[in-house]
Amino acid sequence: MPVVTRSRVSAARGDGAGALPWGSASAAPAPRHVASQSHHNHHGLKEKLRALTQDYEQQKQKQLLAASQGGGAAARQLRQSIRCLNAAQVANDENAEEEDEEDGGRVAKRRYDAFGLVPEAAVLRENVAPPQARAPSNDSHAVVLARQAKDNVVGRGANAMSCPTKKTVPALPVLPVPTARKLSLGGAVGGKLKAAGEVGAGTAETVESRILVFVRLRPMSRKEKEAGSRSCVKIVNRKEVSLTEFASENDYLRLKRVRDSQFCFDSVFPDSTTQAEVYSTSTADLVEGVLQGRNGTVFCYGATGAGKTYTMLGTMENPGVMVLAINDLFSKVTQRNYSIKLSYLEIYNETVRDLLSPGSPLNLREDKQQGTVAAGLTQRSVYSTDEVMELLQKGNKNRTTEPTRVNETSSRSHAVLQVVVEYRSLDGTNLKRVGKLSLIDLAGSERALATDQRTLRSIEGANINRSLLALSSCINALVEGKKHIPYRNSKLTQLLKDSLGGSCNTVMIANISPSHLSFGETQNTLHWADRAKEIKTKTQTTANEEVLDQPDSETAVLVLELQRENCVLREQLAKQQQKLLIAEAQLLASKTLPQQSPARSSHVSTPGSTQRKTRRSIVAGNYFNTTDSKRPTTDNAQVRELQRKVKTLESEMDKMKKEHILQLKQKDEFIRGLINRKAPNNCEEATVDRRVVTRASLRKAQRDASATGELKSPSHRFTSPAPTAKKRTFWDIGGNSPSVLAANGRKTRSHVATETPKKGSSKLLQPGFARQISSHRNI
Numbered sequence: 001m002p003v004v005t006r007s008r009v010s011a012a013r014g015d016g017a018g019a020l021p022w023g024s025a026s027a028a029p030a031p032r033h034v035a036s037q038s039h040h041n042h043h044g045l046k047e048k049l050r051a052l053t054q055d056y057e058q059q060k061q062k063q064l065l066a067a068s069q070g071g072g073a074a075a076r077q078l079r080q081s082i083r084c085l086n087a088a089q090v091a092n093d094e095n096a097e098e099e100d101e102e103d104g105g106r107v108a109k110r111r112y113d114a115f116g117l118v119p120e121a122a123v124l125r126e127n128v129a130p131p132q133a134r135a136p137s138n139d140s141h142a143v144v145l146a147r148q149a150k151d152n153v154v155g156r157g158a159n160a161m162s163c164p165t166k167k168t169v170p171a172l173p174v175l176p177v178p179t180a181r182k183l184s185l186g187g188a189v190g191g192k193l194k195a196a197g198e199v200g201a202g203t204a205e206t207v208e209s210r211i212l213v214f215v216r217l218r219p220m221s222r223k224e225k226e227a228g229s230r231s232c233v234k235i236v237n238r239k240e241v242s243l244t245e246f247a248s249e250n251d252y253l254r255l256k257r258v259r260d261s262q263f264c265f266d267s268v269f270p271d272s273t274t275q276a277e278v279y280s281t282s283t284a285d286l287v288e289g290v291l292q293g294r295n296g297t298v299f300c301y302g303a304t305g306a307g308k309t310y311t312m313l314g315t316m317e318n319p320g321v322m323v324l325a326i327n328d329l330f331s332k333v334t335q336r337n338y339s340i341k342l343s344y345l346e347i348y349n350e351t352v353r354d355l356l357s358p359g360s361p362l363n364l365r366e367d368k369q370q371g372t373v374a375a376g377l378t379q380r381s382v383y384s385t386d387e388v389m390e391l392l393q394k395g396n397k398n399r400t401t402e403p404t405r406v407n408e409t410s411s412r413s414h415a416v417l418q419v420v421v422e423y424r425s426l427d428g429t430n431l432k433r434v435g436k437l438s439l440i441d442l443a444g445s446e447r448a449l450a451t452d453q454r455t456l457r458s459i460e461g462a463n464i465n466r467s468l469l470a471l472s473s474c475i476n477a478l479v480e481g482k483k484h485i486p487y488r489n490s491k492l493t494q495l496l497k498d499s500l501g502g503s504c505n506t507v508m509i510a511n512i513s514p515s516h517l518s519f520g521e522t523q524n525t526l527h528w529a530d531r532a533k534e535i536k537t538k539t540q541t542t543a544n545e546e547v548l549d550q551p552d553s554e555t556a557v558l559v560l561e562l563q564r565e566n567c568v569l570r571e572q573l574a575k576q577q578q579k580l581l582i583a584e585a586q587l588l589a590s591k592t593l594p595q596q597s598p599a600r601s602s603h604v605s606t607p608g609s610t611q612r613k614t615r616r617s618i619v620a621g622n623y624f625n626t627t628d629s630k631r632p633t634t635d636n637a638q639v640r641e642l643q644r645k646v647k648t649l650e651s652e653m654d655k656m657k658k659e660h661i662l663q664l665k666q667k668d669e670f671i672r673g674l675i676n677r678k679a680p681n682n683c684e685e686a687t688v689d690r691r692v693v694t695r696a697s698l699r700k701a702q703r704d705a706s707a708t709g710e711l712k713s714p715s716h717r718f719t720s721p722a723p724t725a726k727k728r729t730f731w732d733i734g735g736n737s738p739s740v741l742a743a744n745g746r747k748t749r750s751h752v753a754t755e756t757p758k759k760g761s762s763k764l765l766q767p768g769f770a771r772q773i774s775s776h777r778n779i
């Protein structure tokens with residue numbers, strides 16, 4: 001009973017036998033070793049021993065078959081002899097390898113496995129592949145299948161997995177590719193998945209499926225090109241990645257041992273792939289599912305500088321998955337009975353922090369309905385893409401990033417953006433459906449030497465690696481079907497618990513660099529991505545739905561309508577705010593320009609005296625007044641005009657704010673009145689009441705805050721308070737970023753210093769931005 005192992009698979013492929021259907025062993029009798037011997041023209045003691053071994057193997061199989069039917073004693077004896085034989089073979093293999101190295105290219109190197117019945121004997125060894133490997137027998141039993149599953153057996157549905165296969169002979173036959181899971185989008189999905197060859201052992205609500213794994217190759221960076229990098233990654237068929245290890249020029253022993261490894265994934269994106277393509281292939285289905293009340297997670301995994309943040313966030317010109325997903329979500333939510341809430345957190349040095357309202361670290365706790373949640377995390381209701389962009393920008397300013405030697409703008413924390421979409425039916429059925437989309441940008445896995453040895457960096461690096469190690473332990477435990485999964489080993493795995501082992505449609509995007517200088521990191525990333533493919537998750541076939549006890553759709557609709565109205569009012573306020581800012585900027589410009597004009601300098605006898613005068617004026621606190629007195633009357637009139645404009649706008653805004661508050665108050669009272677008309681134990685009313693109380697208390701808090709001078713009113717959300725510390729803008733990913741200490745003592749990315757918002761970043765506040773993105777996406 002031969003055990004088909006990786007080495008046999010690769011050997012078989014090398015001989016052009018790759019067309020053998022993996023997993024279904026051939027019934028043809030195994031060719032005798034003589035054929036193999038003539039193929040590999042070896043002579044001497046080593047070959048004789050090998051020939052004897054293979055003869056013995058065949059005898060052993062026959063006897064074993066009889067022994068497994070007849071009794072245990074003979075089998076035990078046989079196993080003992082096999083072990084002895086294997087030990088002898090290992091010694092022989094070592095000699096053979098040495099000999100091979102001596103022979104250099106004369107002997108085609110092949111891998112073969114020490115085959116045996118006991119699992120520990122099924123280890124990979126370097127040598128000639130035994131003929132049986134090319135024609136696996138039909139006697140494959142459970143042990144054989146388990147081994148096969150770990151080898152490069154693809155194309156067999158969800159169970160099919162691939163491990164890197166060491167290839168020594170070029171021109172591998174094209175591997176069959178795994179059937180990508182179609183994400184569940186409706187009630188009939190269970191059937192769909194089964195039809196697609198997925199394992200369908202789930203309950204009525206979930207179907208066992210697996211994580212979808214995509215790989216994205218980034219273009220070679222300028223730095224890598226300058227360092228003389230060669231590309232070690234090749235993409236075949238958009239499904240396979242071939243990784244080539246180049247021997248180092250100084251490594252004379254391994255000079256001729258350049259090897260390829262092959263991996264197979266659901267899809268592999270070459271470096272020319274656009275953000276929109278990545279989004280539509282990997283995440284668009286998840287968004288659809290979320291709208292139908294299912295949970296979805298997308299996470300980017302890879303070495304530092306491999307392109308995770310680029311994939312997740314992107315740039316202003318090329319928005320990433322997070323932005324495109326949200327844009328898509330809003331374009332699909334056309335009905336008024338949807339509400340969308342958003343939260344954004346980071347895990348930095350094993351502490352969970354709220355990126356929308358930075359403060360003290362948050363604790364994670366288990367919630368029966370929602371899974372793992374961060375207690376006290378801010379959840380913002382959002383009504384448009386622009387609003388989300390604003391929050392994302394705000395969150396990213398608070399995210400911890402640092403330049404390392406590998407990446408100028410390295411994310412030093414894992415960032416999790418969660419979007420909760422709630423649907424309420426309006427047809428009287430009182431159905432509530434909730435879908436959650438988690439978009440995760442993991443910090444980069446890294447070697448200590450690859451980044452920095454400075455204390456803070458190394459602590460960060462250790463924590464990043466620790467959490468990623470915990471993630472890999474969980475992946476291992478899940479793949480091996482262990483009962484205990486060590487989620488609690490890190491905050492990251494605690495948060496990912498539902499995505500990895502719960503009812504969730506999960507997508508992993510593994511980012512890799514093409515450079516041969518990052519070979520180790522790329523190999524590591526591909527290894528874990530390959531492993532993650534084997535994780536079985538429970539795909540939801542039914543939505544997170546609940547029918548509320550007593551229908552109260554009238555009130556629910558009213559609340560939603562009011563929320564929408566508030567949104568419109570907020571947008572109007574934002575526009576006014578922008579007008580005000582522009583007017584202020586014009587005012588400033590008109591006051592400073594005349595000073596620089598040559599005509600003005602002619603008034604002044606020497607440049608030094610001008611400086612002195614100006615300085616005196618600033619100290620006196622009447623800079624504008626002093627210069628005004630010396631300006632021509634036309635300038636004064638212009639300034640007065642602008643000042644008047646600003647005042648008018650300000651008073652207009654105040655009026656609008658007051659009206660807005662008054663309207664809200666009236667609406668609240670109206671809703672309260674509606675609620676009071678109902679019975680107090682009405683479940684639905686309780687929900688609404690809770691909402692109203694929350695909003696009212698929020699406004700109260702805002703009023704209190706504005707009384708104490710804090711910016712809390714809705715209108716203030718659109719003001720751009722001058723940053724007090726240097727922080728990084730959301731979009732400014734590519735530049736150099738000297739870091740500064742933020743208020744909480746952490747370093748944050750700092751591309752824009754204390755300057756006012758740039759034109760680029762303020763675009764996010766413009767209502768047309770959503771359209772821009774969608775048009776971009778359409779391209």
Ligand SMILES: Nc1ncnc2c1ncn2[C@@H]1O[C@H](COP(=O)(O)OP(=O)(O)OP(=O)(O)O)[C@@H](O)[C@H]1O
Pocket residue numbers: 217218219221271302303304305306307308309310311407409410411412442443444445511733734
């Ligand atoms: N697909 C791509 N196309 C063009 N440029 C890319 C691509 N992927 C990454 N880059 C560039 O490579 C650099 C590093 O990318 P990024 O910051 O996304 O890496 P990262 O994996 O998030 O690193 P870290 O883990 O250190 O945060 C950036 O300058 C980014 O613009």
